[in-house]
Amino acid sequence: MADDFTIAPGAKPRLPRGVRLTHSEAQGGWVLLAPERIFKADAIAFEILRRCTGEATFDALVDDLARTFDAPRERIHADVTKLLAGLAEKKLLEL
Template identity: 50%
Template sequence: MTVEGATVLRLARGMRLREDATRARWVVIGPERLFVPDEIALEILRLLDGARSVDAIVDDLAARYDAPRPAIEADVLALLRDLAGRGVVAA
């Protein structure tokens, strides 16, 4: 799958973002998988709603953190491409 600015993503079928209250951390769980996102990945994953494009997510994060859009875009695309390759997110 190609992940570009216009791509609209969501968590893949069977994958869930959940708070693990016992360990005080967020996790992405799925069939025979567990992914513990860092703070940056967690912010990106929270914005994956199946309606927003990658560009909209980048715009949101760039505005929220007052950071250069190209830097945010590079990080977001790298993460989402990696997660798509692992089957964690899907279009």
């Protein structure tokens, strides 16, 4: 389902109440902690998630990542959409 998911350009992704992004020595990196759930974030997921504050729009987030990593915007858009849609399905992110 996340493969054909569309995120509105003006959506402001954010972590829902009770979910937080934190560094865990036990997990060896960054994780999303939620009640009775944990999602290990690799370096790319961390860069995306740390920008999901509810302030920046989805388009601004994609633009920032494309600029920061000097990568094609279309590729960044597809990767970010896939990650955020998957997390939204699991109730680990609000769009």
